[in-house]
Amino acid sequence: MxxxxxxxxxxxxxxxxxxxxxxxxxxxxxxxxxxxxxxxxxxxxxxxxxxxxxWNFVRYGPELEENIYFAEASRKNFAACVKQYGNFMRSVCLTFGYSIANSSSGFSIDNTGEHILKLLQKRCTNLATLLIEQEIPEGCHDVLSYYWPTLVGIVLDHIAVHCKSLKSISLYQPVINWSSDDIFIFSTNNPVAMKVTELELTFMSLLNHDGKLHLLKNLRGLKKLTIRREKVNNEILLHLVRNSLQELTLYQEEELPYEDQKDLGEDFWAEVIKICPKFKTDLILRCVVVLKTLFPPNMPLRNLVLDFLANVMTKGIVDHISDCYKDTLQRFTYTNSFLENQEMGDTRLPTALISLAQKCSKLETIEYGFPLSSSSILLIAQSRKLKNLVVPSVEVTYENDLCMDNSTPNKEEYNNFLKLAGSNKKNLESTVSHILGYQWTLLDGPLKVNERIKF
Structure with a gap:
């Protein structure tokens, strides 16, 4: 106009x-x-x-949604925007899909992520929150070119000092050169280390890092942490919880050494809850053997994602999860993102899934990527008003394979209901939609779990 x-x-x-x-x-x-x-x-x-x-909230990116040839123009235009209106910006979210530096993407020096951060420091005097996320293209073979240079840490320190209203910095998937002498955000008493409240360290963030990440203890204001399980222990996490940590997402994609398996047990979680009664934990397990010991009592488990496991789940493990986390669990995901039409293994698993829905009072989401009968889906839907019930249509069999207990009222009538409502896809979707109170459909295609999960 x-x-x-x-x-x-x-x-x-x-x-x-x-x-x-x-x-x-x-x-x-x-x-x-x-x-x-x-x-x-x-x-x-x-x-x-x-x-x-x-300008209360400003989001730049995600850059990966556009071609690299247009990304440089976007950076240039956003830099001009910050120059003109930065003083009015309160919350800024930057999602870079190409190198934040000027060395690898071919961007001119005035169109780098570093340059944008320098402009934030100079222009955004009223900035209250800052989020920086680094995305990496799928199949990238040159991750080293995505390293965040030391200059980024220096600029972030300047932002933390000069932006007097700044309360929170969130860093998602920073690609850190752990061989550097200056691990910028983790340096003791760095201004930025005092302002980091959210930190996501993925596999890409932790390349070439060995051992436990004790440097985390320098982040005194950290409230939310996402990290690989093998990088933390009781000492590190308790130190963070005593400071300010309130939410923890743990990824585990390899078997732990025996000495590490003793950490994060029942007594540890009891201590965490004592320090922070509202603490929340999310757990993502891939490529590991799942045993009951991975699910200790007292862990305030909110979201559980099980993907591409080295063994099959059993009814006993699901029942154990139901008993331990009946008051905290909000999401249960079990699938195999890499293979389709898998046998579930334990034929009693659907029964355990129904029991999970019945017992877990806060459960909002069930995602299940294995064979499941229509009658099981109906009973799950009746057990809990779920906000999300995700089942691939290819995994559904239209049969009533559940035996009702003799104590079930109107057993014959109820069996007839299950048989009719679960006789075909149309009837199933219509009935579940009526039960849940919104338009519900089966998933068209396999259930895939993103490598990086945002809860």
Whole structure:
């Protein structure tokens, strides 16, 4: 819309400034700049653009959604946006899909992630929260080119010092050169180390790092941590919990040495809950042998993801999970992202899944990527008002394979209901939709779990 067209829309011109600022707050930074170009530098809308309400939250990226040839132009345009409106930005989220430095992506020095961060330091004087995420293209063979240079840490330190309103820095998948003498965010008493509240360290973040990550203890304000299981122990985690840690996501994708298996047991979790009663834990297990010992009592388990396991789950393990986490579990995912049409192994597993839905009072999501009968799906849906029930259509058999207990009221009538409602896909989807209270359908295709899970 041109300036003249906007002037012709008298209702838009006469809106109160508080309403205009609210409208602008819902626009992306691209759309805000387009609006600024359309209206010129004067008038109510131009005035509203120069307010913290209009720029309360700004998201740049994800860059991987666009071609690298357009990404440099996006960085240039966003840098111009920060120069003009940075003083009004309160919360900024940056998701880089290409190197944050200038050495590998071919970007000019004025269009690097480093340059954008320097502009945040100089222009965003009212910044309260900052989130920086590094994405890496699937199949990338040159991860080293994604290393965050020491200069990034220096700039972040400057941001932490000069942005007086800054309360929180979140770092997702920083690619760190652990051989460097200066591991920027972990240096003792660094200004940025005091402001990091969320940290996600994936496999890519921990390349070439050996042993336990004791440097985590320098992050005194850390509230949320995502990390590989083998990098932490009782000492490290208790230190973090005593400071401020409230949420922990653990990835385990390899078997632990025997001495490490003793950590994070029942007594440890009892101590954690004593220190922080509202503590939450998420657990993602891949490529490991699943035993009951991986699920100790007292662990405040919120989300459990089991993918591509080295063995099959059994009814006994699922029942153990139900008993231990009946008051905390919100999500249960069990699948194999790499293979389709897998046998479930223990034929009693659907019964255990129904029991899980019945026992776990906070359960909101069940994702199950193995064979399941229509009658089992119906009983799961009746057991709990789930927000998400995900089952691939290819895994469903349309049969009533469950034997009702003799104490079941109107046993014959109920069996007839299961038989009719689960006789075909249309009837199943319609009945489950009615039970759950929203339009429910079977998943078209296999159940895949993303490598990086955001809870």
């Amino acid at each position: 041109s300036h003249q067209q906007l002037k012709g829309c008298s209702p838009l011109i006469t809106l109160p400034s508080v309403v205009v600022s609210k409208i602008l707050s819902y626009l992306t930074w691209h759309e805000k700049l387009a609006t600024a170009n359309a209206i010129g530098i004067n008038g109510m809308w131009a005035e509203a653009l120069r307010s913290t309400e209009a």
